[in-house]
Amino acid sequence: MFVLGRRTAGAVIAGAVMMAGLSVAGAADEPANIIKYRQNVMKANGGHISAIAAIAKGDVSFMDQAEDHARAMAATAGDILPLFPEGSDTGADHRSLPAIWTDWAGFEKAAKAYEDAMPALVEAAASGDRAALGGALRDVGQACKGCHDDFREDK
Amino acid sequence: MTTWTPAGRKRPAGGPARRFAAPAVLALCGLSSACGSAWAQGDAEAGEAVFIAANCQSCHTDYANDGALLAGGRALKTPFGTFYSPNITPDPKTGIGNWSDEDFRRALIHGRAPDGARYYPVFPYTSYSGMTDQDVADLKAYIFSLPPVEKANRPHDLKWPFSWRWVMAPWQWLFFHPERFAPDPERDDLVNRGAYLVDTLGHCGECHTPRNRFGVLKDDMHLAGQEEGPEGGIVPNITPDPETGIGNWSDNDITWLLITGFLPDGDNVQGGMGEVVEHSTSRLTDTDRQAIAAYLNSLPPIVHQVGPPRETGDTDTGGGGDEFDY
Numbered sequence: 001m002f003v004l005g006r007r008t009a010g011a012v013i014a015g016a017v018m019m020a021g022l023s024v025a026g027a028a029d030e031p032a033n034i035i036k037y038r039q040n041v042m043k044a045n046g047g048h049i050s051a052i053a054a055i056a057k058g059d060v061s062f063m064d065q066a067e068d069h070a071r072a073m074a075a076t077a078g079d080i081l082p083l084f085p086e087g088s089d090t091g092a093d094h095r096s097l098p099a100i101w102t103d104w105a106g107f108e109k110a111a112k113a114y115e116d117a118m119p120a121l122v123e124a125a126a127s128g129d130r131a132a133l134g135g136a137l138r139d140v141g142q143a144c145k146g147c148h149d150d151f152r153e154d155k
Numbered sequence: 156m157t158t159w160t161p162a163g164r165k166r167p168a169g170g171p172a173r174r175f176a177a178p179a180v181l182a183l184c185g186l187s188s189a190c191g192s193a194w195a196q197g198d199a200e201a202g203e204a205v206f207i208a209a210n211c212q213s214c215h216t217d218y219a220n221d222g223a224l225l226a227g228g229r230a231l232k233t234p235f236g237t238f239y240s241p242n243i244t245p246d247p248k249t250g251i252g253n254w255s256d257e258d259f260r261r262a263l264i265h266g267r268a269p270d271g272a273r274y275y276p277v278f279p280y281t282s283y284s285g286m287t288d289q290d291v292a293d294l295k296a297y298i299f300s301l302p303p304v305e306k307a308n309r310p311h312d313l314k315w316p317f318s319w320r321w322v323m324a325p326w327q328w329l330f331f332h333p334e335r336f337a338p339d340p341e342r343d344d345l346v347n348r349g350a351y352l353v354d355t356l357g358h359c360g361e362c363h364t365p366r367n368r369f370g371v372l373k374d375d376m377h378l379a380g381q382e383e384g385p386e387g388g389i390v391p392n393i394t395p396d397p398e399t400g401i402g403n404w405s406d407n408d409i410t411w412l413l414i415t416g417f418l419p420d421g422d423n424v425q426g427g428m429g430e431v432v433e434h435s436t437s438r439l440t441d442t443d444r445q446a447i448a449a450y451l452n453s454l455p456p457i458v459h460q461v462g463p464p465r466e467t468g469d470t471d472t473g474g475g476g477d478e479f480d481y
Contacts, residue, residue, distance in 0.1 A: 043420075045421065046420050046421030046422045047420075047421055048421065049417060049421030050417070050419060050420055050421035051421075053411060053415075053417055053421070057407055057411055059405075059407060134415075137415065137417075138414075138415050141415050141416055141417055141423055144423050145416060145423045145425060145429060148423060148425045149425050149429060152425065153388075154386060154388045154425055154426035154427075155388045155389040155390075155391075155425075155426065155462065
């Protein structure tokens with residue numbers, strides 16, 4: 001018989017509960033509120049990015065905080081997909097393109113690429129090396145842009 | 156003291172002598188005003204820098220369909236119809252491989268084809284006409300060092316009357332008066348270099364400056380942004396007005412955007428500007444990016460709100476009456 005470790009089992013159950021919770025949220029919440037919520041989550045990313053950028057550029061010398069910002073982004077990087085349930089394209093101004101729902105696999109790929117860029121950012125932030133941080137930030141920027149180019153309307 | 160050169164680089168040894176001490180050529184050229192390039196020998200290596208700053212590749216490469224570099228075919232949608240950029244690789248049959256230096260110079264500076272036909276200003280010769288002869292010659296040498304690609308041009312798909320190329324003759328006569336870039340002695344070298352990069356090579360105004368109904372850039376709104384950019388969307392005001400432009404940006408914020416594509420709020424630019432960053436400004440030298448920032452910040456601020464005002468940081472949480480007050 002196979003035995004699940006207690007922690008693994010806990011994680012699986014917690015995961016299942018979270019998934020259920022999310023899909024309920026996606027189904028029941030007002031589309032307008034989901035749109036605003038996801039825009040705020042995105043803006044939070046933007047906030048962390050600009051904070052890290054100020055450190056990488058040398059505008060400010062809070063290098064000891066860079067890793068906190070990177071970890072905050074890494075922690076939420078996996079949260080993107082549930083923010084875009086079917087039907088969350090009306091009720092508020094937004095720039096999400098229909099391609100998100102017609103090419104969900106492509107959207108998932110863009111989200112995954114973004115998540116995958118995170119460990120390097122955290123590592124560079126922890127290293128305290130400004131040049132390395134700038135480089136990792138550019139890579140993350142490519143991942144943001146990669147998704148925005150295909151799935152967010154141009155201005 | 157280093158002297159300012161339009162291309163921002165050291166002249167190869169003997170360059171100036173080669174360019175100016177050629178009385179025989181000058182004498183011949185005296186007969187024809189269109190002879191300016193005869194003493195400018197092209198240097199392909201220097202031409203690459205010009206090519207990058209002028210971003211020829213964005214329009215002349217059909218990235219969406221994995222087109223070869225400079226082989227053309229990219230669709231450019233405009234209110235006048237859809238243009239398909241031509242093949243400008245040195246392929247003699249379908250590209251510009253048979254062009255003389257003078258043909259090339261005339262296209263960029265005067266907007267005229269080798270047979271005399273007039274180009275549509277969607278090819279931004281209206282900006283490139285400020286280029287120095289040396290930069291034009293270097294650029295041609297570089298483009299001719301790239302691999303030729305055989306690919307036939309696709310005809311434009313334009314609305315009448317624009318489908319008649321000859322309408323460009325009165326248009327050019329009325330609105331196009333090629334003027335070489337001249338550094339302004341009142342400004343320092345860095346700002347002059349920035350002006351050349353922004354207004355001539357980078358043709359930033361082709362998107363960032365609004366046009367009148369004849370498609371002519373409005374001089375008094377230089378770089379003040381427009382609601383209906385070339386791709387239909389908003390192009391922001393990049394004059395240093397603090398409210399409606401980029402007056403609150405530091406030089407560092409500007410160069411950071413030009414390298415990374417990140418805006419000061421952590422969002423990134425996309426669309427046409429994403430391409431400008433990817434193919435052009437991220438590949439410039441640091442000095443050139445600083446020159447662009449210095450020039451933009453030296454411009455007269457123009458109050459012109461394009462699109463919704465920039466957010467102040469208040470965050471709309473949505474929902475009903477239970478919003479946080481912060």
